[in-house]
Amino acid sequence: MATILQSKSFQRNLLFSIGGVFLLFAVCFSFYQYQREKEYKIDILHSRLQMYNYEMVQTLGEDSLTNDHLFRDYVERHSMKGLRVSIIDKEGQVVLDSYEPQTDSLGNHLQRTEIQQALHDGNGYDIKRLSQSTHETYFYSATRFGNVIVRAAVPYSAELTRSLQADNTYIYFAVALTLLLGIALYYITHRISRHIGYLRAFAVKAERLWVGEQGSEMEGEELEHELKQRLPNDELGDISHTIIMLYWKLRHSEKDKVRIKRQLTQNAAHELKTPAASIHGYLESILDNPDMPEDKKKHFLERCYAQSERMSKLLQDMSALTKLDEMDDKHAREDYHPVNVLQIIQSALDDTALQLHDKGITPSLRLPQHLEVLGDASLLYSIFRNLIDNAIAYATGASRLDIVCKETECEGRHFFEFLISDNGPGVAPEHFDHLFERFYRIDKGRSRKLGGTGLGLAIVKNAVAAHGGTVTALSTPGGGLTIRFTLARF
Missing domain, CATH: 3.30.450.20 (PAS domain)
Structure with missing residues (x-):
């Protein structure tokens, strides 16, 4: 009322x-x-x-x-x-x-x-x-x-x-026109007020649903359905519909954030549980058996160290993701400076040269002579380091790692497009949409044995987004996995 x-x-x-x-x-x-x-x-x-x-x-x-x-x-x-x-x-x-x-x-x-x-x-x-x-x-x-x-x-x-005396005919015409315009104005203001009434009713119910959380999700869907039925099919109706849709997107976005945080907490606890339990078991065995042979004690300590390294890596990756999530793009980009990507790539390859050699993987580079972007050097390094580590860990039997870059243009903006490909066993297409999700694993048991945290590709996705780019997964022609991503050109 x-x-x-x-x-x-x-x-x-x-x-x-x-x-x-x-x-x-x-x-x-x-x-x-x-x-x-x-x-x-x-x-x-x-x-x-x-x-x-x-x-x-x-x-x-x-x-x-x-x-x-x-x-x-x-x-x-x-x-x-x-x-x-x-x-x-x-x-x-x-x-x-x-x-x-x-x-x-x-x-x-x-x-x-x-x-x-x-x-x-x-x-x-x-x-x-x-x-x-x-x-x-x-x-x-x-x-x-x-x-x-x-x-x-x-x-x-x-x-x-x-x-x-002036002819009064135009006065009668003006009065008639005023009446007609008054009727039209009444109709227009009635339409506007009707839309405002719809939006106000929506705002009142939405606030009650949001703040008080009265009712279930079904009540929210009924509210959306009710307003869709009442909105007229005209320009003002379209505007009202857009406002309502923005509300639902915001509401669902907030729910997604809560779900992702809850899921991240659960996954993190689950991931930390295994190495923590292993360390606890090894140390308990050492303490309960003081006469344990030195070689076996050393083996248990080495396993404890390996599990602690895994926990440390997991915590570092989670910290990096948290910083990326909380990063304000506008203020962060004010601190960006020109970065030579060629040096970043070479540094990542130098740091992983021993692992690549042990796996029998030969890197191949096809890059332009001048490759410079405006960004953060540590974030750019994490992109290439995580992608190379991912190939080392999961591209079983691969013999080469190709890193290709070319310039491209999209909607008037210039980008560097990177393709990092291996010739390993590849990934089934149904996994492509989930590869960059946090803690997503194709083979959970195998991934943990290989020491992965499940956060490497999620870090890549967020770091690329922080530099104005996008990232996708593709199948390498002839077999293998290709990660395609773009970085805004400096």
Whole structure:
């Protein structure tokens, strides 16, 4: 109920705010249009009277404007209904007037609005002013010609008032358009508020499910299904759906993190249990048998040392993975510097030369002369060292280890693509997707006998990702395993 009320409140506020702005704009525009149209009609009337003044001057000539006979003859021949024409000098005195033959009683017109405008600008007008001589209301239009001013006036009758008024048709049109837009705005705000209501309901239920963990996973699936059914099939629905999907991905991601941590803890405990139990058993045998032959005691101690080495390696690998998981890519890459990968590869091969020789594996390199990336030297070393160790440990019967690099481009970015291949027995394709998982073993018993921790390829995957690359496993043509990975080019 609260969600519905808040949704309606949001719709009302949105509708009033947008509608109020639009209505204010419509009123201001209507007022502006009304004034503009009114001024336009006044300008038309003023222009008509100005035309009359110019035609009179053109016909009579400026020198004959003060000729009473010619003036009255022209006005009589070019008369308009209610038209009154006056000739006024620049001092404001009326020289001739078509209504009053005796102009002395008309007084001085110098301060009249239209006269002042004509003297200053060449022409002017005044609207709806009462004549002192006829006691009628006129519209005046005056034009200056040299030392005299010709002024034409028409009565401000009801007919003229109607003609000067702005046409109100556009106001009706504006009102109708405002109503239509108001309906459309209501529909749009209703849709937006409906989506917000959906998302708010989802947020409330999701928070209760997340924080309180009320209900089971089935309840979460029902919530997702319910919202999918309610979401409209439009752009806003797509946005809402995307937000919901992001929530579920985040929730599942958090669950995956918890599952991985739990699994890592369980696997680590399991992996550490075996060497710890072996060390305990050997030491217990030595302590319980003080007369044990020295050669047998030495053998037990050597086995204890080997198991402690295995535990140490496992703890080191787990520490490396933890650091990679907690690494902030942005800040970590700020500390990166140019690294010569050729030297890293050669160092890894030198450190494993004895093991490679014992296994009968000959390394083969096909690398560009300049191979430099921006990264962390220790992480890059762990990539190649773990891949070489993996080949030594599991590529039984392999005779060569090929390390190939070529430049490639993907989506405008340049990479170095590495292929590290052996010609050993290889791995079945169904294991490829799991090889880089932590503690994943193809043959668990055999892997432990060989001393592997099950974390080497997981470290490779995380170290490659820390350098902006990807890693995959492939079958080597002719038999064997190929690890393909990329590093962002410096």
